[in-house]
Amino acid sequence: MGADGARPAGEDPSVRGARVGGRRTDRPAPLSDGTRAGHAATRPHASADRGRGGLGNTIQAGLLLNELASQVDGFRAIVVTPAGLREQWRRELTARFSLEAVVADTAWLSSAARDLPSDVNPWALPGIYLASLDFVKRPEVLRALEDVTWDLFVLDEAHGAGTATARLSAARALGLRSRRVLLLTATPPDGDPPQLAAMAGIGRLAGDDALVEFRRTRDDAGVAAGRRTVLLQVRLSTAERRMHRLLTRYTQMVWAEAGARTDPHARLASAVLRKRALSSAWSLAASAHRRATLLDAVRPEPSAAQLLLPLDDDTVDDEVSDRVLGAPGLADGEKERALLRRIEVSARGASTCEAKLAFLLRFLRRASEPAIVFTEYRDTLLQLERAVRSAGFAPLLLHGGMLPRERTAVQHAFNEHGTLLLATDAASEGLNLHSRCRLVIHFELPWTPVRLEQRTGRVDRLGQQRRVHEVLLVARHTAERIVLAPLIRRARIASRHGRRGALALAAFTESRVTQAVMGGRPLAVPDTAATDLFVTFALRAEAQREAERIAFQRRFSTDRCTTPRPVVTLRRCRTTPSLTVIYRVWLEDQHGRCVHSIVVPLAIDVRVARAARRARELRALVEGTQEEHGAQIRATVDLASSADLRLATAQHGAVVATLRRRERALSGSLPSAARQLVQAGLFDRRAVHEAEARQRSAALLAADTEDRTEAMLKSARLSPHVTLVAARLNLRGSG
Known part of the structure; x- marks a missing residue:
């Protein structure tokens, strides 16, 4: 001018x-997510935030919680997360966003029932509630949750909902009663189409568009690639090699016979024994003895309802149940028990001087810095504890038998002053262990790359200031060296190639790996075609401008x-x-x-x-x-x-x-998932009173819907x- x-x-x-x-800038937006709300809010039934572990999923959810809490009167949100992560969520919401959240568990629910009038649903009060999926899936808990309409439902570790499970039923029930749904996962089940479809359907109502997906890589989050992975081969002793030969011969016989009679339970038992042997000779000796004892007893044939399908990829456990170990494998019971006793004797002999254990002790002495050692089974963990204590270390332990508050205490202790943490996969999801540690050691290789990523993700996450070192101990002349080590190398290469690589990584499920290990054949590369369940936005450039x-x-x-x-x-x-x-x-x-x-x-x-x-x-x-x-x-x-x-x-x-x-869709009548999880015919006056209370609650919700609709018109x-x-x-x- x-x-x-x-x-x-x-x-x-x-x-x-x-x-x-x-x-929008009246409230500062997140650095990488300033433009996400505009895209996702037009499809609010669900958004999926999928990225590598440790890239700030909790922070993303916290930003959304903080924003909505400032906008919505009487804001109600529920965050469903693994039980061991509830306290971590509470601390981060308080420290980073000044949001007070309620840890909703049995004690809280009992206290609320005592303190509140009998016709007041404690979940209906405004606030942010943190609960575990295993808690909310209980029918008596889910029944009250279904009487509430939520402003936001956040499902952390969404892949854990599984398929055709009570967990999935509970997640769907909450999603169908929520105005907004946010699914968080660092390990989406891309290689399992049924499970992926089940996850994508959480919160979806008739007429909804596809799920909005935000997939972030380390580059997207501004985190430089700082991980070094090393496979160290361990030469086994003569006794250990003999033990593996005996076990391989036995499990191949069971696998073949069970396949001929289509018996998934016997196949599962044989695969578990192979995994136990790769964990430690001590673990195999215990399992072989227990299996022989169970086969000696007169036991009914297991039913499909009693046992999981082979190697359920959603299950994270560090102990083996008798139902799994007790499934008969060979038609000749005497021959099977004799083979198991030979394997037990061989394993006990090999356990007196395990090569991997000796190698680990030497490595820890040379490392001279805080480290985490992961193993799959609790008895291997206890054996490691005895060995490292005898060597002069003072380890902390994390395993599936601990209460959430005990795990939290161990987490704090390790982050403050710990030098060695021994953990099973119970500690492989969600926990922040990176404040002082950058070294992760895998005592044995898990049978899925996803589990490996979850483990290392405890230290390779936002806030880690140093290069992360990942060490994998591989036993020579075993399935670890022949099948699993090449798989891990392939997975690490795939992880560097964006979404296509992530799809390939997730496609190597535990079931596929088991087929390769037990069948003694190379692992085939599965089809990794992308699905149409998600609408993906590439927002990196736009977010940078924002x-x-x-x-x-x-x-x-x-x-x-x-x-x-x-x-x-x-x-x-x-x-x-x-x-x-x-x-x-x-x-x-x-x-x-x-x-x-x-x-x-x-x-x-x-x-x-x-x-x-x-x-x-x-x-x-x-x-x-x-x-x-x-x-x-x-x-x-x-x-x-x-x-x-x-x-x-x-x-x-x-x-x-x-x-x-x-809002209009949510105000309609929805079936109760809780009532489908309990036996029919258990009716008394309490049920009548509950039905009357639900009717009053439904009337209040209908009035609330009218008020909200009118307010939306004004807004x-x-x-x-x-x-x-x-x-x-x-x-x-x-x-």
């Missing part, structure tokens, strides 16, 4: 790089100002006198809430008759310029912000329309506002 005109300040070197437009915009706007934030007047400053320069002004443009709904905000910087050429030095004179100059060129300034601001405001208005309208549809109408935030006079001259 000419003299005394307004122009976008992008031409001013003092604000070079500033851009007009962006997303982060830059937010950083720019924070420079002009007026939140800390004690006066509503704009900030006015003077700057000496060698250029033509000009006035740099910052306008804030925002959209406000009928409730007075800011739903979108941007800043527009302008540079205005001015003529100054004399040097304005005092704040009063500077302010008068700014006010005079606005009066003289007000129409031109407003036109320039409108031109600079109109495209962004149109986009924001359209997105807001789409969000409101989608939330209204969801859909937006009005623009403009205000001057700051001004700076750029005046020729020196100091």
Whole structure:
């Protein structure tokens, strides 16, 4: 423009790089997620955040919780997570977002039942509740949860819901009663289409679009690749090699006979024995003895209802049940028991001097830094504990037999001063163990790369300042060296190739690996075609621009100002006198809430008759310029912000329309999953009272739906506002 005109300040070197437009900024958005809400909210039934472990899933959920808690009156949210992670979630929500959350367990529910009137559902009170999936799946707990409509349902470790399980039924029940659903997983079951479809269906109502997926890699999160993986081969003793030969011969016989008679239980038992042998000779000796004892007893044939299908990929346990070990394998029972006793004797002899254990002790002495040693089974863990204590170490233990508060105490102790942690896979999901440790040792190789990733993810996560070292101990001349080690190498290479690599990694399920190990054949590469269950947004570039915009706007934030007047400053320069002004443009709904905000910087050429030095004179100059060129300034601001405001208005309208549809759908009658999990016919007066209470609750929910729908209609109408935030006079001259 000419003299005394307004122009976008992008031409001013003092604000070079500033851009007009962006997303909501009345609350600072996350650096990598500033634009996610706009995409996901138009499909609010569910969003899936899928990325490598340790890349901040808890933080992403916390940002969403914090945002909604500030917007929604009477906000109710439930976060369902593994039991051992509830306290960690509570601490992080408090420390990072000042959000108080309730750890909902049996003790809390009993206390609430005592303290509240009998007709008050404790889950209906506003708040954020943290519960485990195994707790909410209990029929007596789920029944009360189903009487509540949730503003947000977060399912952590969503892959753990499985397929055709009570866990999945509970997750679906909560999702169908939630306005928004967020699924978090670092290990999505891409290689198991039925399980992936089951997970994608959580919270989905008729007519909903596909699940919105946000998949993040280390690069997306700004975390440099800092992991070094080393496979160390261990030469076994003569006794150990003999033990493996005996076991391989026996398990191949069982695998063949069981396959001929289509007996999955016997195959499962033989696979478990192979895994136990690779864990330790001590573990195999215990299992062989126990299996022989169980086969000696007169036991009924196991039914399909008693045993899981072979190697359920969702199950994380560090002990082997008698139901698994006791399944008969060979038709000749006497021959089978004789073989098992030979294996037991051989294993006990090999356990007196295990090569892997001796190798581990030497390695720990040389490492001289905090380390985590993972093993699959608890009895191997206890054997390791005895050995390392005898060698002078003071280990901490984490295993599946510990209470959540005991695991939390161990986690704190290791992060504060621990030098050695021995853990089973009970500690491989969600726990933060990276504050002092960067070394993870796998005493044996898990039969799925996903489990390996979960283990190492305890230290390879956001906040880790050093290169992570992952050490895998591989027994020579065993399935570890022949099948599993090449699989791990292939998985590590695949993990570097984005989504296609992630699909290949997840496709190597434990069931497929077991078929290869037990069948003695190479592991085939499965089909890794992407599914159409998800709509994926590539937001990395947009998120980076959003982060830059937010950083720019924070420079002009007026939140800390004690006066509503704009900030006015003077700057000496060698250029033509000009006035740099910052306008804030925002959209406000009928409730007075800011739903979108941007800043527009302008540079205005001015003529100054004399040097304005005092704040009063500077302010008068700014006010005079606005009066003289007000129409031109407003036109320039409108031109600079109109495209962004149109986009924001359209997105807001789409969000409101989608939330209204969801609200109406949720108000309909839904079947009770809890009532399908209990026996029919157990009716008495208490059931009648409960039904009456549910009817009252449903009436309240219907009224709440009407109020919310009316409020949404009002919030859909937006009005623009403009205000001057700051001004700076750029005046020729020196100091």
